[in-house]
Amino acid sequence: MSEAEVRPASRLSDRLETIHALLRQRHDRLDPDRDVHDDDGAALNTIEAELQGRLDELHPADLADLLESLPLEDRLAVWQRVRSDRDGEILLEVSDSVRESLIADMDDREILAAVEPLDAEEIADLVDDLPTEVLPELMASLDAQERERVQAALSYADDQVGSLMDFDMVTIREDIRLEVVLRYLRRFDELPAQTDKLFVVNADHVLTGVLPLHWLLVNSPDRMVHEIMAPDVNTFHPEDDAYDVAQAFERYDLVTAPVVDGHMRLIGRIAVDAMIDLIREEGETEALSRGGLREEEDIFASVWKSVRNRWAWLAINLVTAFIASRVIGLFEHSIEKLVALAALMPIVAGIGGNSGNQTITMIVRAMALEQVGVSQVTRLWRKELAVSLFNGLVWGGAIGVVAWLLYGSVSLGLVMTAAMTLNLLLAAFMGVGIPMLMTRMGRDPALGSSVLITAVTDSGGFFIFLGLATLFLL
Amino acid sequence: MSEAEVRPASRLSDRLETIHALLRQRHDRLDPDRDVHDDDGAALNTIEAELQGRLDELHPADLADLLESLPLEDRLAVWQRVRSDRDGEILLEVSDSVRESLIADMDDREILAAVEPLDAEEIADLVDDLPTEVLPELMASLDAQERERVQAALSYADDQVGSLMDFDMVTIREDIRLEVVLRYLRRFDELPAQTDKLFVVNADHVLTGVLPLHWLLVNSPDRMVHEIMAPDVNTFHPEDDAYDVAQAFERYDLVTAPVVDGHMRLIGRIAVDAMIDLIREEGETEALSRGGLREEEDIFASVWKSVRNRWAWLAINLVTAFIASRVIGLFEHSIEKLVALAALMPIVAGIGGNSGNQTITMIVRAMALEQVGVSQVTRLWRKELAVSLFNGLVWGGAIGVVAWLLYGSVSLGLVMTAAMTLNLLLAAFMGVGIPMLMTRMGRDPALGSSVLITAVTDSGGFFIFLGLATLFLL
Structure with missing residues (x-):
């Protein structure tokens, strides 16, 4: 996702309203009881083109919201018009019940195409909701490392760090100069989202410290990594309770944190976006259960x-x-x-x-x-x-x-x-x-x-x- | 706050338990009904020294939690032992009712010393809870820019972006090479917390784009800022509803975002830590009001x-x-x-x-x-x-x-x-x-x-x- 795609929240509701209006116009034209006009075909084409354009410029998270706000028929009409390379990201964002209704509308080939490009922890998130018959093919399509990561993520409970960590970390060695680090980073096209620090590891992949990106910028390139890195960091284990970790993110204003095993070997990363989702969901689950609802309800469910x-x-x-x-x-x-x-x-x-x-x-x-x-x-x-x-x-x-x-x-x-x-x-x-x-x-x-x-x-x-x-x- | 101060959440509860135990031991020794032993003075000194050491190594957010978990007498005993240069940060973190009890224990000079070092938006947060007689002196002690910022923050409602924005942004011009930016940044001792992007402005201070820190790292130093910056960004206005902005942070996985006026002139910054606090508080307020409580209650209140x-x-x-x-x-x-x-x-x-x-x-x-x-x-x-x-x-x-x-x-x-x-x-x-x-x-x-x-x-x-x-x- 590039920064250029996203737009001010203040204008979002207007754009969603326009899409709702287009869907209503489309409905009216398709109404079988309606008097037929000569220009109906042309008008419908204009509406369809306008609708497609509006949908294409929406961020996946906004599309997810739009889909949740539509009755089933309109929801599927929109879903079919969404570019298939964004299907996976959207499935991740929608609520469980809406996800179910979308997946029910896809054939196995479409599901595979949507899910394959996702990261391991994201695939693990979706696995429960996928039809069982696609799972063998999905796992076969992943490379060995990715498959292992999906299986690892699946082995942890939803409220454990292991199910929320990603593997988008940049690691460096402590015995090199910042200049070398800068040269190394320049070989990337882009750093992983929300990278605020590099993880410093030794030859055994044991975490020895972290190097915030901005320390890399304010220090002289001649200095060594181990001179300026922070040795003692907030590290978490995959078995840790995710809510405790979210509290730590809130307390210490963290953006990312390393996940290590019992021997301090680096195995993954926790980022603040996963923690925000968790904090939000915690509040919602509490509100729902106080209201006597088992789970988030699709407002247009049967x-x-x-x-x-x-x-x-x-x-x-x-x-x-x-x-x-x-x-x-x-x-x-x-x-x-x-x-x-x-x-x-x-x-x-x-x-x-x-x-x-x-x-x-x-x-x-x-x-x-x-x-x-x-x-x-x-x-x-x-x-x-x-x-x-x-x-x-x-x-x-x-x-x-x-x-x-x-x-x-x-x-x-x-x-x-x-x-x-x-x-x-x-x-x-x-x-x-x-x-x-x-x-x-x-x-x-x-x-x-x-x-x-x-x-x-x-x-x-x-x-x-x-x-x-x-x-x-x- | 340096990264080195913070520690894994998993060990935090043990450390708080130790402090609780020390406070109990201290109580026992000070109990007037107790038989007097010869070594009481020495033992008390050891306890006090140990307690002081434990308190000094706690992060302000953890100290805030500790203070909330103590009955008034112990709370004030701890509060008096906290280094005064951290008083302000702790006052920001504690709940309203506990803050009241701490401020009631401070004289005007201590209050001024605690509050003066804080940022403008933080001072604005505390103003309501300070005794009115210290306010004139406090405002007089700030420089003109700072005073203006405090007054601006106070002019917005609690649920508006203007009351939550900070001014810790790094701005650059678009018509320079990345090399110049890198040299400019090296003049800083440290970049503001959670800096993930630089804001690009023109001569009139109008925001023309943003430059994520990592783009600065992966691109060649010879390139110009305007070639690689992202022109269209999530910008917010100080009048915007803070909850909508928090939702945008969650949707688009933002770490910081610029706040602009009606003419797109950059006036401040919103960071993810303020948004996490807001999302958490929103959930809590809902839970409290459903339970029929007007506000968060100090559990040891009268x-x-x-x-x-x-x-x-x-x-x-x-x-x-x-x-x-x-x-x-x-x-x-x-x-x-x-x-x-x-x-x-x-x-x-x-x-x-x-x-x-x-x-x-x-x-x-x-x-x-x-x-x-x-x-x-x-x-x-x-x-x-x-x-x-x-x-x-x-x-x-x-x-x-x-x-x-x-x-x-x-x-x-x-x-x-x-x-x-x-x-x-x-x-x-x-x-x-x-x-x-x-x-x-x-x-x-x-x-x-x-x-x-x-x-x-x-x-x-x-x-x-x-x-x-x-x-x-x-």
Whole structure:
């Protein structure tokens, strides 16, 4: 990709809008119900030519966005008009579900032509989504080194550095002058994208340092590499957790970093573009899973696909709602005698859920940033319980007064206040306790934390409120 | 910051753990209730020296993390031991609430010493958190250009490029040979961090192109800058939305990009580190606001501060819960007659809320990525309503059967199924409609979307279920 291809973001939305308009015009002309005009053929040709021109000047990343924003029919119309040498890059950029719809439209020959030119780690990224019958031919078409790299990348999990590293590094020896380095670099047509430093290795390919490109520029060509290189660098291992590495990139403002094996032998490179994608995806996955979606959804996917993407969370929610419903069922006699309880109970459960979610969000976040550990549980409990006690007395008190005025019963108001306070205390206790316990058990504290706390505060809230009411009001 | 200071992320947590342990040992020795030993003074000195050594070798970003993970007393103990020339960088890295606690511990002279060495855009970042009485002295201590830059940065909103750009760019003229450029660069001690390209300007400081550093290295020194530079680049304006620019960095794998005014005159630079911070913060803000927190919370903040951070969402939640409670109140007579309604109604409301949140999460996300616009509302409604109809019949049918078996009434089961289906349809209708309407009204569709949809599905669910029951069962 050359720098000349890309253009200001501010003009991008206009250009996408033009393409959408052209697609609509094309649709209108192709509509079978439409009155036929003499100039239809010519007009259609003009539209097609204009459309082709507009598509050709789009960057692959922008084409990926365009494809995601189109319903299936238009999406495939655009996909067929994209130059085949860009197919691979576009497939890398689109979301999983859209990729599936594009690959379904390609025959094996087209798929091979699209994927072969890609780098090893990029091929590894796509392999899961390719039809199995093309894989033997694809692997056979790669040279031995490339095949080995694809297999290496496939051997790591998606959240390990090994699956994200590339091999686009420039290595030099430490016992030469900068002048020699400069001459060596001049033999390249272009350096790999995002090259900000050269990796210095010895005869055994062991990494001994790094040489930022600009040090090469500000130092005299007579100096030796080992005199000016930085010996101690951020090195990572292929088994490292990719999110930790992304954090290191963010902390230390890195652009690239070397990946080494256990003997400090250089085996690959991690670049900031992969880390940005990771950070963005992390935020998105969190947002999606909080919303109860299993994965990014193609907004134009079939109803059936959407149902499958969403059913798991609905099922969990149904189970927790059913449990809460059975808790209420225990107190049906009390509700029969004092029907106000039915109207007031959702308030107790709702506020507990909201407050518990606040606590658990904060704790999970602090744990992810390693600001707190299991050892601080007592201190956190003390604080969160204090916050809840305060909120319970203030908000619970306010709602208690409202209940008293609405139903004319002081004791009902008092029960309401007590129940809200107790449910808020339960929410605080579990909001700290759940993530701590999950960490102790070696699980990700973020996973399903919101569902769990809501389940506890719903059933707990109903139990506390209806239980207190049964004890004191009936 | 030199490359030599930073170290592998994998060893970082060990080093932070060591510091935590030293702080605990220091605590123990200083404990007034403790039996006094002869060697206490010497032991304390050893601990202090070890602690100081460990702190001195930490990168400012890691020190920021450490400070965030400590209770106030330890935090200030560490803060006082940090070399004052790093204070400014650390203040930039810590969260707002922790920054407040650190600045409260510094006198005006220390604050000035910490802030003065920073770059203009960094000073602008901190200004809001500094005590007003130091501001006149701070501004007076800057030179004219620096002061102008601080004021310019302050004139832009936090989400505009102008507040994030720096001025660390290297500019060259287009009518010179690369050899001259190489000689010019050699006069620098070091190029600005993350410099991946030089900006080419004419005599009027108008940007005419960019020269990636590595093109400088692979091309012959005899060539002219204008022969090899890239003429068309990603340029941004200070008024541009920073999130759009971050998206462009992600799309086009940029490391730096020029910021220009309306006449293409170069005024600053945007670097990838600022964009990574922005992408990370965007994800975090979303997570926090979904959890009902106004801002990032200092986990060791006082109870009172936590209460203030959380009260707004609790108050909103209380209002919506109260409305739902009044809806139930309308049907108290029905519940009195058939108390099973009280136990079943939270299921109807809960499933509707979950499903509505799925829809609204997906639509808000697709709108943020500009995959869908207001024009596609009919198509989206059709699909979401179909998904809901399917889910309503399947899950509603299942729960209807359970209700029938539990309470021995077929008609109760049928009402349950019908109510769940209708509430899911309502959730789908509003899940698409709310973000579309908010966009039409020029508002951010993400803001409060979850609260709104839950309010609708709660009150709506209670109304639909109890209404149907009143009509058909009593």
